[in-house]
Amino acid sequence: MRFFVTAAKGTEPALRDELRELRLPRVRADRGGVHFEGELADAARACLWTRVGVRVLLELASFEARDADALYEGARAIEWHTWMTPRTTLAVRATCRSSQLTHSQFVAQRTKDAVVDALRDRFGARPSVERDDPDVGISVHLVKDLATLYLDVGGASLHERGWRGAAGEAPLRETLAAAVVRLSGWDRERPLVDPMCGAGTIAIEAAAWARRLAPGLSRERFGFERWATHGDTERRGIAGLRAEARAAALPGGPEVYARDVDPKALALTERNAAAAGVTLVVERRDVRDLEPRVPPGFVVTNPPYGERLDASFDLYDGMARALRAARGHTVAVLAGSPALGRAMRREPDRYWILYNGPIECRLLVYAIA
Ligand SMILES: C[S@@+](CC[C@H](N)C(=O)[O-])C[C@H]1O[C@@H](n2cnc3c(N)ncnc32)[C@H](O)[C@@H]1O
Secondary structure (H helix, E strand, O other): OEEEEEOOOOOHHHHHHHHHHOOOOOOEEEOOEEEEEOOHHHHHHHHHHOOOOOEEEEEEEEEEOOOHHHHHHHHHOOOHHHOOOOOOOEEEEEEEEOOOOOOHHHHHHHHHHHHHHHHHHHHOOOOOEOOOOOOEEEEEEEEOOEEEEEEEOOOOOOOOOOOOOOOOOOOOOHHHHHHHHHHOOOOOOOOEEEOOOOOOHHHHHHHHHHOOOOHHHHOOOOHHHHOOOOOHHHHHHHHHHHHHHHHHOOOOOOOEEEEEOOHHHHHHHHHHHHHHOOOOEEEEOOHHHOOOOOOOOEEEEOOOOOOOHHHHHHHHHHHHHHHHOOOOOEEEEEEOOHHHHHHHOOOOOEEEEEEEOOEEEEEEEEEOO
16 A cells, blocks of 8 residues: 655655654655555554654545546546445545646545545445544645545544644644754754743654654544444554554653743643643743753754844844854754844754745754854
């Protein structure tokens, strides 16, 4: 079986490394995600363990679809009855890029018609659409007139780990935060500090990764557990994988510090960390007061970037001064504005272009000698 795990733009290398570490077969990075091949049990493992991946998709078919009829015929030819019955609910999502068909909603609608018609022909009854919590999630990716149809193995966006309460100011998605921590080069042994932690996403993802806490364990059931193919053997298989994941958790990890000037942000961080089952050192402190209280390790952070750049200037200048003085640290800054990089007054040793939703950001990594 061929699978494709989607990821935020720019985070594909982090996801590729993560899936290789999970020893999934034939891992290959591509635009927007990473391919691998294997059994459904491999995809179940990916759902349980990926921190960077957003959706784990099973490829069903790929065909040329220059117009609506070709899309409909191609989709209808798939043996949907393998996965679904008239009692399974479904939802279709679509994305289009560089294709003659440009309206993703229309593409989703025509695909849905094809699935429903195919099942009605087979069973004499049609399944219904359930947008919010479908039994079977179908994804269509249309790229250069090539349609690829997938089933959503996880059943939902995997960035939801079940620990986030109310979001703070501009929180990062958990999957992006996990990618940032990985790309920073952190070894999961030295201390890590996020001096502008907001709701704590970076610190929590770092601590959970260090403790080998499987992010998918919080999910009651994955998409594939609601497919028509899910029988006793499969039930035993996923129960075994969940037990293995629970047993893999380490009791402790390195110190992870979460700091912010805003007490409300720190309260959120405390609550989120408790819900995620990780321990952080939560402290109210100004980023400009970073050095020398942190033992050498990693500083990974996502500073605010706003419209009021003059107001940010003092902050950026002071922050950059503190970060440049953090001798022996590796500093990774997810910068949504070029002003931040300029304030550092030196080239980063490495950088990545990542997308925080539609916002192009740079992850700037500096080894401070
Ligand atoms: C973009 S948010 C961080 C969001 C965080 N990554 C998350 O996922 O929730 C930036 C944070 O920087 C904090 N902040 C602003 N000025 C600060 C300063 N001088 N020292 C420390 N934190 C500061 C804000 O309170 C805010 O929580």
